[in-house]
Amino acid sequence: xxxxxxxxxxxxxxxxxxxxxxxxxxxxxxxxxxxxxxxxxxxxxxxxxxxxxxxxxxxxxxxxxxxxxxxxxxxxxxxxxxxxxxxxxxxxxxxxxxxxxxxxxxxxxxxxxxxxxxxxxxxxxxxxxxxxxxxxxxxxxxxxxxxxxxxxxxxxxxxxxxxxxxxxxxxxxxxxxxxxxxxxxxxxxxxxxxxxxxxxxxxxxxxxxxxxxxxxxxxxxxxxxxxxxxxxxxxxxxxxxxxxxxxxxxxxxxxxxxxxxxxxxxxxxxxxxxxxxxxxxxxxxxxxxxxxxxxxxxxxxxxxxxxxxxxxxxxxxxxxxxxxxxxxxxxxxxxxxxxxxxxxxxxxxxxxxxxxxxxxxxxxxxxxxxxxxxxxxxxxxxxxxxxxxxxxxxxxxxxxxxxxxxxxxxxxxxxxxxxxxxxxxxxxxxxxxxxxxxxxxxxxxxxxxxxxxxxxxxxxxxxxxxxxxxxxxxxxxxxxxxxxxxxxxxxxxxxxxxxxxxxxxxxxxxxxxxxxxxxxxxxxxxxxxxxxxxxxxxxxxxxxxxxxxxxxxxxxxxxxxxxxxxxxxxxxxxxxxxxxxxxxxxxxxxxxxxxxxxxxxxxxxxxxxxxxxxxxxxxxxxxxxxxxxxxxxx
Numbered sequence: 096x097x098x099x100x101x102x103x104x105x106x107x108x109x110x111x112x113x114x115x116x117x118x119x120x121x122x123x124x125x126x127x128x129x130x131x132x133x134x135x136x137x138x139x140x141x142x143x144x145x146x147x148x149x150x151x152x153x154x155x156x157x158x159x160x161x162x163x164x165x166x167x168x169x170x171x172x173x174x175x176x177x178x179x180x181x182x183x184x185x186x187x188x189x190x191x192x193x194x195x196x197x198x199x200x201x202x203x204x205x206x207x208x209x210x211x212x213x214x215x216x217x218x219x220x221x222x223x224x225x226x227x228x229x230x231x232x233x234x235x236x237x238x239x240x241x242x243x244x245x246x247x248x249x250x251x252x253x254x255x256x257x258x259x260x261x262x263x264x265x266x267x268x269x270x271x272x273x274x275x276x277x278x279x280x281x282x283x284x285x286x287x288x289x290x291x292x293x294x295x296x297x298x299x300x301x302x303x304x305x306x307x308x309x310x311x312x313x314x315x316x317x318x319x320x321x322x323x324x325x326x327x328x329x330x331x332x333x334x335x336x337x338x339x340x341x342x343x344x345x346x347x348x349x350x351x352x353x354x355x356x357x358x359x360x361x362x363x364x365x366x367x368x369x370x371x372x373x374x375x376x377x378x379x380x381x382x383x384x385x386x387x388x389x390x391x392x393x394x395x396x397x398x399x400x401x402x403x404x405x406x407x408x409x410x411x412x413x414x415x416x417x418x419x420x421x422x423x424x425x426x427x428x429x430x431x432x433x434x435x436x437x438x439x440x441x442x443x444x445x446x447x448x449x450x451x452x453x454x455x456x457x458x459x460x461x462x463x464x465x466x467x468x469x470x471x472x473x474x475x476x477x478x479x480x481x482x483x484x485x486x487x488x489x490x491x492x493x494x495x496x497x498x499x500x501x502x503x504x505x506x507x508x509x510x511x512x513x514x515x516x517x518x519x520x521x522x523x524x525x526x527x528x529x530x531x532x533x534x535x536x537x538x539x540x541x542x543x544x545x546x547x548x549x550x551x552x553x554x555x556x557x558x559x560x561x562x563x564x565x566x567x568x569x570x571x572x573x574x575x576x577x578x579x580x581x582x583x584x585x586x587x588x589x590x591x592x593x594x595x596x597x598x599x600x601x602x603x604x605x606x607x608x609x610x611x612x613x614x615x616x617x618x619x620x621x622x623x624x625x626x627x628x629x630x631x632x633x634x635x636x637x638x639x640x641x642x643x644x645x646x647x648x649x650x651x652x653x654x655x656x657x658x659x660x661x662x663x664x665x666x667x668x669x670x671x672x673x674x675x676x677x678x679x680x681x682x683x684x685x686x687x688x689x690x691x692x693x694x695x696x697x698x699x700x701x702x703x704x705x706x707x708x709x710x711x712x713x714x715x716x717x718x719x720x721x722x723x724x725x726x727x728x729x
């Protein structure tokens with residue numbers, strides 16, 4: 096499932112069009128503090144939502160935004176998505192120069208209307224109205240207004256007065272008018288004030304306002320913007336969409352609505368059920384049956400997005416998926432659930448907010464906060480989670496796309512939030528073993544074997560599934576040696592419940608020893624160095640998010656040239672931080688030199704005030720990763 100509300104939909108303003116000759120939006124009128132770190136400044140914005148009943152509403156958007164420089168180019172676009180349940184009308188736009196003078200009224204023929212089908216979609220009824228004012232002389236201001244008609248309401252557009260980093264705002268308002276017979280539920284985040292509520296004879300009126308909001312500068316390791324940008328989430332307590340009525344008063348009631356959408360979609364033909372039971376007939380355990388059916392599904396179907404009408408929320412029936420051999424996340428998850436049911440195994444359809452940097456679901460605000468569907472299979476000794484859109488993931492593996500987050504487990508009125516599997520640093524292991532034969536002239540050969548497990552498995556899976564040309568390119572980009580030739584490579588895919596991928600490569604290299612005053616200098620870590628330092632530790636605003644914990648263990652064995660001997664090598668390094676640990680050590684032998692390295696990062700959210708510690712930790716690792724050994728002739 097995909098929420099169609101785009102980021103630009105939220106930046107919309109009131110304001111009547113000025114008379115000819117009237118000066119509006121002079122750039123010189125913008126307060127200096129709003130230009131700081133800003134690529135664009137919202138001069139004013141307004142979103143007005145008028146609710147008629149549980150099924151219909153009209154949203155009036157208008158806004159003016161000053162584009163300060165080329166970095167704000169895309170902020171000047173108008174992007175309005177629509178589909179069967181949303182209509183767009185009354186689009187107007189004007190452009191003003193730096194001095195506030197009207198220079199263009201956007202003609203109807205500049206409003207482009209085209210399909211918004213995703214690259215991975217087969218059927219989708221999303222369309223988009225789009226305007227590019229085609230002005231490249233900065234600064235300038237664009238002013239837009241339009242209406243969005245909602246014919247089927249699951250939730251109302253969320254209000255994000257700032258949609259991105261480096262955008263400031265002079266004034267943003269949200270006004271929601273709701274009949275007194277309808278309960279409006281809302282969730283406020285990071286606002287300077289709170290809602291103002293009033294009423295007239297028929298409606299309750301809710302209003303929010305933000306004035307002189309400074310631009311928020313992007314900072315490394317920041318949480319998703321939803322976690323610290325000002326926003327208001329809106330949803331009706333009772334709703335109706337596509338003829339299906341529901342309630343978001345609790346997760347139970349929302350799950351009950353999804354159950355109703357899915358009712359009767361799990362039927363398979365008798366011959367399919369017979370085929371499945373024959374398939375698992377020799378399996379002695381439930382886990383074996385699940386894996387067998389999962390691999391059967393992966394070999395039979397492929398992922399294609401299907402979104403027409405209510406298809407953004409309702410799956411295609413299992414028999415149709417079986418016949419067509421494709422489906423979207425809803426359809427494939429429902430298909431897998433139906434096949435497991437056919438062989439006597441209970442599983443649960445689960446809504447989830449997917450994405451490596453997806454914001455957390457707000458547990459105390461039941462609403463449709465999800466964009467994906469996976470399958471939960473309770474089985475001893477632990478629950479299995481199945482990603483049904485992948486043709487390559489091992490059974491029970493989720494990866495970073497949906498790990499460690501809330502899902503809504505659909506079980507009628509007993510639906511509830513449950514959490515997916517959390518991968519520990521020990522599970523997210525990258526183990527590298529390297530043998531290096533080094534010649535006095537700096538040339539040599541190396542055999543590098545890297546085993547990726549946990550989150551690393553999905554990281555390297557793309558490389559593994561690529562053709563040889565792309566493999567060579569991606570492997571070469573990872574090699575640190577300044578001059579090398581890739582001789583060969585191979586992969587071993589261990590598809591156990593805790594999967595791993597092992598990559599083994601052989602290279603020849605040149606010029607890896609530096610000669611200086613009859614001494615030969617070797618940088619010990621030639622396989623896995625920390626690459627970049629962090630900047631801007633002063634005045635940190637956002638908390639620090641480490642999305643995944645992991646461990647890297649490297650061991651490198653150097654065969655020392657026969658006519659060289661070690662003059663000096665670095666002392667052991669031991670760095671400890673709340674963010675993790677780093678150790679390295681060199682062991683010397685008769686003709687060999689062994690370098691050990693271990694790096695651990697700890698998943699978590701850390702206070703902004705501790706950012707200096709993170710910078711220091713990484714800087715120390717950069718220094719330690721550049722440690723050198725010095726050789727002299729015997």
